Amino acid sequence: MTLEEILIQHSPALVIAIPLLSAFLMPLISRINAKLRNVFAIAMLGLTGCFIWLLATDVLTSGPRVYIFGAKNLTIPVVRILFEVDSIGIFMAIITIMLAIIAVIYSWSFMNEQDGLDKYYTLLLLLVTSALGMEFTGDIFNFFVFLEISCIASCALIAFWVTEGEALEAAFKYIVVSAIGALFVLFAIGVLYAQYDALNIATLAQALQYTFLDKIVLILLLVVLGMKAGLAPMHMWLPDAYGRAPPSVTLIIISATLASFYGVLRVIFTLYGNVLTTSMRFDFPLHVIIGWVLIVLAIVSILIGVIMALIQSDFMRLIGYTAVAEVGYMFLAIGTTVAALGAPYATVALQGGILHLLNDAIDIGLLFLVAGAIYYVTKKRSLDDIGGLARTMKYTTVFFIVALLAVAGMPPLNGFTSKFLIYESVYQLNPILSIVAILCSILLLAIFIKVLYAAFLGPELPALKDVKEAPKSMLLAMGLFAGLAILIGLFPNLFIDTLVKPAADALLNHAQYITMVIGGI
Amino acid sequence: MIEYIPFIAVVAMVFIGLYAVMFRRNLIKIVIGITIIESGVNLFLITLGYREGGVAPIYTGLPPGTTYPEQMVLPVPQALTLTSIVIGVAVLALMLSLVMHIYRKYGTLDVRKIRRLKE
Amino acid sequence: MFTLESGSGFWNPLIWILIVFIAFLLFYGIRGFGKNIHKKGTEQTKAFLSGNKESAPEDMHVKASNLYWGFTTSMKALYAGLRKMHTGNTSDYILWFVVVLAVLFIIFGVM
Amino acid sequence: MTEMTKIVKTIANILFPFTVLFGLYVIAHGHLTPGGGFQGGAVVASGCALLLVAYSSGWVFERIKEKRLATFESIGAIGFITVALLGLMFSMVFFGNFLAGSNLLFGTTPATGSTLANFNTGGVLPLMNFAVGVKVIAGLFVIVLVMAYASSVRGWDQ
Numbered sequence: 033m034t035l036e037e038i039l040i041q042h043s044p045a046l047v048i049a050i051p052l053l054s055a056f057l058m059p060l061i062s063r064i065n066a067k068l069r070n071v072f073a074i075a076m077l078g079l080t081g082c083f084i085w086l087l088a089t090d091v092l093t094s095g096p097r098v099y100i101f102g103a104k105n106l107t108i109p110v111v112r113i114l115f116e117v118d119s120i121g122i123f124m125a126i127i128t129i130m131l132a133i134i135a136v137i138y139s140w141s142f143m144n145e146q147d148g149l150d151k152y153y154t155l156l157l158l159l160v161t162s163a164l165g166m167e168f169t170g171d172i173f174n175f176f177v178f179l180e181i182s183c184i185a186s187c188a189l190i191a192f193w194v195t196e197g198e199a200l201e202a203a204f205k206y207i208v209v210s211a212i213g214a215l216f217v218l219f220a221i222g223v224l225y226a227q228y229d230a231l232n233i234a235t236l237a238q239a240l241q242y243t244f245l246d247k248i249v250l251i252l253l254l255v256v257l258g259m260k261a262g263l264a265p266m267h268m269w270l271p272d273a274y275g276r277a278p279p280s281v282t283l284i285i286i287s288a289t290l291a292s293f294y295g296v297l298r299v300i301f302t303l304y305g306n307v308l309t310t311s312m313r314f315d316f317p318l319h320v321i322i323g324w325v326l327i328v329l330a331i332v333s334i335l336i337g338v339i340m341a342l343i344q345s346d347f348m349r350l351i352g353y354t355a356v357a358e359v360g361y362m363f364l365a366i367g368t369t370v371a372a373l374g375a376p377y378a379t380v381a382l383q384g385g386i387l388h389l390l391n392d393a394i395d396i397g398l399l400f401l402v403a404g405a406i407y408y409v410t411k412k413r414s415l416d417d418i419g420g421l422a423r424t425m426k427y428t429t430v431f432f433i434v435a436l437l438a439v440a441g442m443p444p445l446n447g448f449t450s451k452f453l454i455y456e457s458v459y460q461l462n463p464i465l466s467i468v469a470i471l472c473s474i475l476l477l478a479i480f481i482k483v484l485y486a487a488f489l490g491p492e493l494p495a496l497k498d499v500k501e502a503p504k505s506m507l508l509a510m511g512l513f514a515g516l517a518i519l520i521g522l523f524p525n526l527f528i529d530t531l532v533k534p535a536a537d538a539l540l541n542h543a544q545y546i547t548m549v550i551g552g553i
Numbered sequence: 554m555i556e557y558i559p560f561i562a563v564v565a566m567v568f569i570g571l572y573a574v575m576f577r578r579n580l581i582k583i584v585i586g587i588t589i590i591e592s593g594v595n596l597f598l599i600t601l602g603y604r605e606g607g608v609a610p611i612y613t614g615l616p617p618g619t620t621y622p623e624q625m626v627l628p629v630p631q632a633l634t635l636t637s638i639v640i641g642v643a644v645l646a647l648m649l650s651l652v653m654h655i656y657r658k659y660g661t662l663d664v665r666k667i668r669r670l671k672e
Numbered sequence: 673m674f675t676l677e678s679g680s681g682f683w684n685p686l687i688w689i690l691i692v693f694i695a696f697l698l699f700y701g702i703r704g705f706g707k708n709i710h711k712k713g714t715e716q717t718k719a720f721l722s723g724n725k726e727s728a729p730e731d732m733h734v735k736a737s738n739l740y741w742g743f744t745t746s747m748k749a750l751y752a753g754l755r756k757m758h759t760g761n762t763s764d765y766i767l768w769f770v771v772v773l774a775v776l777f778i779i780f781g782v783m
Numbered sequence: 784m785t786e787m788t789k790i791v792k793t794i795a796n797i798l799f800p801f802t803v804l805f806g807l808y809v810i811a812h813g814h815l816t817p818g819g820g821f822q823g824g825a826v827v828a829s830g831c832a833l834l835l836v837a838y839s840s841g842w843v844f845e846r847i848k849e850k851r852l853a854t855f856e857s858i859g860a861i862g863f864i865t866v867a868l869l870g871l872m873f874s875m876v877f878f879g880n881f882l883a884g885s886n887l888l889f890g891t892t893p894a895t896g897s898t899l900a901n902f903n904t905g906g907v908l909p910l911m912n913f914a915v916g917v918k919v920i921a922g923l924f925v926i927v928l929v930m931a932y933a934s935s936v937r938g939w940d941q
Contacts, residue, residue: 045877049864056860059853102870102878173633180640187647197658198669204580204651205670205762211587211644212574212766218637219567219594225630226601251776255769265768268758272670313783321783325776340672340754343744345737349670380679415736420729444685449676456678478740486736491729522685524676571770575763583762609817611900639821646926653934664762671760 040090043083044099044115047125048165050080055157062150073136073153077160081129088122092534096548098170116170116234118545119534123386124167124294126531127393128287130516132160134509135283138401141503142280142408152192159185159284166291170549172224172303173231175295176217179260182288183210189285190277202269202276209269213256220252233303234549237542242307242318253299254322260292262359264333271340271352279348279404283397286355290389293362297539300370305542308373323371326363331468333360338472341479345415347403350483351396354439357472358392361385364469365454368461377457382536383528384453390527391438391446391520398435398513402428405502405510406487415486417495422488424499429488431510436484438517440477446520559600566593580652580662584645591641595634602630785935786839795837802830806920813912814889814905820912824919831924840931852925859918866910882906 033041054076062069091097096118117125136156143149162185165178187210191203225231227246228239240246259266270289274282300308300322308319337357344350365385372378405428412418422429438445441452451473459466501507520527538545566589573586607626608619652662659667676683710716719726726732744751786792806826813819835843870879882890883906893904 042871042877045871049868049871049877053861053864053868056857056864059857100876102876102880173636177636177640180644184640184643184647187651191651191654194654197655200651200654200658201667201670204648204655204667205765207644207648207651208574208583208587208762209765209769211648212571212590212769214640215587215590215594218633219597222594222598222601222630222633225633231629247780248777251773251780255773255776259769259772265757266765266772268760268765268768272760276670316783321780325779329772336754339747339750340758342740343672343737343751376679384678419733443683443688449683452676452681452683453678456680460680482736482739485734486739490733493729493733495730523674524683524685525674528676571766574766575770577763611815611817635821642825642923646930650926650930653930667762668760672755672758 036086039083040086040097042099043087044097044117044168045101047080047083047087047168048115048161050076050083051157051161051164055154055161058154058157059150062153066144066149069150069153070136070140073157074133074140076157077129077133077136080160080164081133084122084125084129087117088126091117091119091122092530096538096545098548111232113174114170114232114549115168116545116548117168118548119531119538120294120297120386120536121167123531123535124291124389125164127290127390128160128163128167131283131287131393131397132156134397134401134512135280137512138283138404138506138509139278139280140505142404142506143278146192148192152189155185155189156281156284159189159288163284163287163291166288167294170233171231172221172233172236175233176214176221179217179292179295180214182291183207183214186273186277186281186285186288189281190273192278192281193276196276199276202272205269206273209259209266213259216252216256220249220256223249232549233298234546237303237305238546238550240304240307242304242311246304246307250299250304250322253303254296254325257292257295257299258329258363261289261296261363262333262356263329263363264336264356264360267333267336267356267359270356271344271349274352274355274400275346275349279400279407282348282400286393286396286400289355289359290393293359293389296363297366300366301539302542302545308370319370319373323367323369323373326367327371327465330360330363330367331465333357333363334469334472335360338475338479342475342482346413347406347415347483347487348400348413350415350479351399351403354399354476354479355392355396357476358388358396358439361451361454361469362388362392364458364465368454368458368465372461375460377460379536379540380453381457381461382539383532384450384457386535386539387520387524387528387532388450388454390531391450391517394513394516394520395435395439395447398431398510398517399439401506401510401513402432402435405506408506409499409502410496415483418487418493419490419496420488420492421496421499423492424496425488425501427507428502428510431507431514432484432488434514434517436477436480438521440480441473442477444518444521446517446524449521449524559596559603563593563597563600566590566596578663578665580655580664580667581649583664584648584652587648588641588645591637595637595641598630598634598637602627786842787837792837795833799830799834802833803827806830807916810912810916811909812900812902813916814908815900815902820915821919823912824916825923827916827920828923828927831920832927835927835931840928840935843928844932847924847928849925849929852921852928855921856918856925859914859916859921862914862917863911866907866914870907880906880908882910 054072058069061072096116099115101113143152159182162178162182166175166182169175169178187203187207190206191199193199221231223245224236227243228236230236230239262270273285277285309317311318334357337353337360341350341353341357344353362385365381365388368381369378369385406418406421407413409425410418434445438447441447455466455470458469570586570590570593573589574583577583577586604626607624608616610625610628655667656662661667674684674686806823809818809826810820810823813823867878870881871877873879873881882888884890884892889903889905889909891901891903893901
């Protein structure tokens with residue numbers, strides 16, 4: 033074996049091990065030098081990114097990869113803790129590591145005046161580890177453990193600005209919601225274990241019979257993971273948490289939220305993949321019921337997110353409600369796929385939904401970075417107190433306009449490409465849904481036009497006369513996101529052919545996932 | 554009937570915990586409610602692995618005359634429960650420290666008054 | 673590489689950019705027909721508010737929460753309902769979770 | 784938290800070594816008996832909490848630096864991952880048990896059945912237990928210490 037093959041073989045473990053090790057090295061390193069600490073964080077996340085890249089090239093060319101922990105020879109994998117990396121997992125990992133690297137670059141200037149940065153970086157790296165773990169694990173109990181780690185780490189990070197009462201309140205709400213959700217996930221895992229004597233996702237998927245208990249498990253997992261992903265009407269923690277966490281942290285919490293969304297995908301398409309079409313009740317197959325439940329919740333999310341965002345005056349909270357709407361679009365795509373499983377447009381909807389994951393991360397991330405830049409230079413949260421910033425913050429304004437057009441789904445930016453796929457496929461299921469989605473997208477544009485006017489245009493306010501442009505590292509982070517947004521908008525096929533189509537195929541073709549583990553005996 | 558009692562206790566604990574979270578006003582009581590749910594779930598996992606007359610699943614130091622692994626209780630649910638307890642301690646500590654800080658900032662523990670973030 | 677097929681339609685950013693570019697050229701050409709009567713530094717550049725004096729920048733700037741006043745006022749009933757829903761109370765967050773769980777249990781139980 | 788009476792202090796003085804010893808026993812025998820790093824660490828930390836109750840939290844806070852405990856916690860976690868990475872180096876798999884069956888430290892293969900427990904078994908498991916033990920002792924102690932100190936010093940009614 034060459035060195036490259038050895039590295040690829042071990043990269044699923046190293047992708048988790050490197051951020052975890054550097055998280056705990058962080059308190060020791062930050063004693064030496066603050067600059068060294070920042071460089072170390074960026075370097076370690078960059079190294080993790082390299083391993084993910086290696087893994088991605090391998091997984092996309094030669095199929096899923098299984099890594100079994102602690103076994104010298106890879107026998108009886110079903111009773112071992114294992115990681116199973118397939119195209120959708122690697123797609124999520126790419127999103128996570130991209131958000132993490134940009135967040136660390138952004139925190140270089142954004143957080144440099146704060147205390148307790150060693151703990152900040154430790155928790156940040158732990159959060160990245162947990163999100164990556166959720167995306168790679170092939171063991172449902174490990175999924176729960178990583179879910180809890182992400183909940184603890186993100187709660188501590190939301191409360192990072194501990195001098196603000198609201199940050200504490202948001203963190204408390206988040207941890208109550210997450211802790212109860214995670215306990216229900218554990219309950220569901222216990223029920224599955226009691227029935228099938230296994231914790232391995234592939235083994236469970238093969239054995240699943242859709243009994244009465246499996247129904248309970250399905251509902252619990254769907255609702256809890258939906259809640260963690262920000263599905264209405266259980267979305268209320270999301271604007272609180274997003275609005276009060278430091279924006280660099282919010283980027284990583286977005287990746288944890290998207291990992292929960294990935295959990296929903298995994299539960300529906302892989303765990304219950306065998307029974308989706310076979311179990312019937314009153315002439316309705318199971319997938320139609322799940323699909324329409326998801327569609328209804330998604331439409332509610334889009335409407336509530338958009339309508340509530342319109343009346344917000346706190347910039348970050350406004351973006352939080354927009355994030356709820358964007359999650360709604362993703363669930364709309366997934367719901368359409370599940371409801372119309374087998375139809376040709378179902379695949380298109382799934383591709384649109386998966387591409388929208390990436391676009392949501394980029395657009396909402398960029399908006400939060402812009403909001404953070406405004407907060408950094410003005411120390412004001414409310415849109416009512418700012419105005420005329422375009423005169424002094426030229427680059428930030430340009431980045432904001434890119435984000436605005438992208439998040440509202442205007443061509444030729446990235447938001448349009450995924451929303452185009454979603455609209456076209458949803459229209460074939462039910463035209464009304466598509467019309468509602470388009471109308472809400474227009475409302476999104478209206479919301480951000482309001483922000484553009486209130487924050488950047490208008491007369492120069494005397495209170496903000498000596499405002500300067502944001503520091504370079506923050507501009508670099510925003511520029512990276514804006515560049516990605518334009519790139520995906522101009523070359524959508526580049527991303528769809530290489531990343532999104534394999535991911536959609538991996539989800540729809542769950543038999544391959546199962547045989548990778550079961551057939552390996 | 555007797556073997557169902559643990560499961561009834563599990564359901565009762567989960568519902569008591571949910572009741573405390575939903576209808577109690579004191580933050581500390583909400584935290585206690587979450588802990589009760591956690592204990593219920595842990596009890597559920599332990600009950601799954603129980604085997605009547607079983608011994609601890611350790612291969613050395615077995616009581617004389619036991620046949621293994623037939624007479625051992627299942628170790629996996631116990632491992633799950635231990636993990637869950639460890640996580641529970643971390644969550645509990647975090648929640649309590651947040652409650653302490655919230656009390657300092659808001660001057661109250663009433664959950665209806667701790668809602669500066671609404672709408 | 674540029675054309676995105678969705679099965680029932682297609683999207684090509686290059687064509688879009690081309691059309692926008694042509695539209696811009698047309699617009700620029702039409703603009704050239706106009707007369708250039710704009711002079712810098714004269715009264716022309718000042719804001720005209722029916723003869724009233726220009727007020728301070730703080731008063732001139734329309735605040736963010738007043739921008740969509742018409743929309744929010746006409747949707748008053750909707751917003752009252754939504755405001756009632758978003759109480760900000762931690763217990764209610766869990767209540768909504770339990771409600772959704774219960775509704776799904778009923779749906780999946782009947783179906 | 785204020786200081787308690789002399790009786791409580793004396794009892795705490797007597798109990799503290801035993802509690803710590805028992806906790807360390809649980810950690811060390813983690814691969815043989817029920818318990819392990821977390822359970823033993825929790826026992827030791829509860830012994831420290833006993834000191835905290837008997838002598839006021841301020842008394843303990845003066846003697847033990849919170850930063851040092853945090854460092855210990857990091858060292859415990861780093862030790863755990865390092866053992867896992869050593870498994871990657873020596874037995875070609877992450878978390879690989881490279882010491883088991885090697886007749887080195889903790890390397891004896893145990894006999895199954897109704898035999899006495901052999902301490903010198905388990906491969907890397909005891910090492911991991913030690914690492915987790917260090918982390919849990921430091922972590923739980925720092926939690927209890929900071930909570931007690933914060934609630935006693937700065938006052939509750941501002």
